[in-house]
Amino acid sequence: MARFFVLDDVSYCYPGSAKTGVCQVNLELEPGTFLAILGANGSGKSTLARLCCGLLKPTSGRVLVEGYSTANDEELKYIYQQVGIVFQHPDNQFVASTVEREIAFGVENRTLSSPEIRQVVDEELSRFGLMALKTAQPHSLSGGEKRLLSLADIWALKPKLILVDEPLAMLDPGTKHRITGLLQELKTRGQSMIWFTHGLAEVMWADQVLVMVDGQIVWRGRPAALLGMAEEARAWGIxxxxxxxxxxxxxxxxxxxxxxxxxxxxxxx
Ligand SMILES: Nc1ncnc2c1ncn2[C@@H]1O[C@H](COP(=O)(O)OP(=O)(O)OP(=O)(O)O)[C@@H](O)[C@H]1O
Ligand SMILES: [Mg+2]
Structure with missing residues (x-):
């Protein structure tokens, strides 16, 4: 059987840029695993997240989801259904004119009937505390509300792997707590997840941590092992x-x- 999720010597250079965005990254994820990728600003986290879901194609190496490669346009459609990304900047994600249409948009591709779609949308509006905002325009929401909507969007699609890029950035403590609780609930249900951030406290409950510096993985291990590595953490910008x-x-x-x-x-x- 094909392995669930594999990065095989993946590198990426932005066109016209002298710097390598991501350099020879290797990793393998088992289903149900929570992996955290830590790195300073500009270390390549968002670039790696986009490579993981097929929005960017590797300059060299391969990204494989259940054996399907993001390099192959025919296979990408399947990969888009299996891997969902919550972007660092939620505005990049919104396509519809209201909050409820935004959640319905992705679900409509899942061959559900209209009442089933309505049910999924209502469940997610309620889970993410967005019911009162269902007719609001996504772009008019506050930063925290946008983050909740971007999570609701992906949650409704039930992808096998969820990528969350700095999901707690710019949020107040209450909203951070709420979102962490929702993501922990997903994890206990066996959801596979990769969380990109620079803060270890957010991801102390990860199964494994990878540290990125200048596009390369420089360390991997259990989150608790990093607690005693103050000097290295400072040097790595985490x-x-x-x-x-x-x-x-x-x-x-x-x-x-x-x-x-x-x-x-x-x-x-
Ligand atoms: N569209 C682009 N064109 C050229 N270079 C880019 C582009 N996007 C990102 N880069 C460069 O690639 C490198 C990695 O950027 P990336 O956004 O992946 O970092 P990051 O770890 O997500 O940073 P942050 O913590 O600030 O979000 C940076 O040097 C950045 O300037
Ligand atoms: Mg980023």
Whole structure:
């Protein structure tokens, strides 16, 4: 049987650019796995995300989804149905004139009847707290509402692999908490996911982390292993959890602190 998702020595150069966007990336994802890709601004995360879903084609190497290659236009249609991307900038994603039509747009390709489509749209409006905004124009929404809509769009399509590019950027703590909860719920249901960010705290619950520097993967391992790598993290431009940074500044001995709860416990010792 074909492997679920494979990047085989993938490189990408933007036309006319001297710099390589993504350089010789290899990875394999098992179904149901949550992979985090960490990197500084300009390290190549969004470029890699676009390669993973076929919006960009590798300059060399291959992106394979269940054995189908993004390099092949005939196979791309299948890949678009299996891999959904939530863009870093949600405005890039919206195509319809109202919030409810926006969610219905992708679902209409799933050969569902009108009442079934209505049901999916209502479920997603309610899950993402967008019911009161269903007739609003997507582009008129606030940043947080746009992010929720972009997730609802992809959620409704039920792709086998979801890519989320900086899903918590520019959000208030309440909305961050809500979106994290929704994505954690997906993970417990066995959803395969790749999350691109520069902040480790967001993805401490990932199965595996890859670190990107200048388009290349420079480290891979479990998220907890990164907590004790303050110097490397600084050099790579990735952010350790605030509680870990505070504990390190205070020179707290003992196990490395991963979150606020552990910081409080360490301070009480
Ligand atoms: N359309 C483009 N044309 C030419 N170069 C580009 C283009 N898009 C991105 N790049 C370059 O490719 C490199 C990687 O950019 P990318 O957007 O993938 O980084 P990123 O890790 O997502 O950054 P950020 O954290 O700021 O979102 C950068 O040097 C960027 O300037
Ligand atoms: Mg980006």
């Amino acid at each position: 952010t350790l959890p605030p509680a870990t940074q505070v504990a390190s500044k205070l020179g707290i001995d003992g196990p490395i602190v991963a979150n606020e709860r552990e910081l409080v416990a360490a301070l009480w010792k």
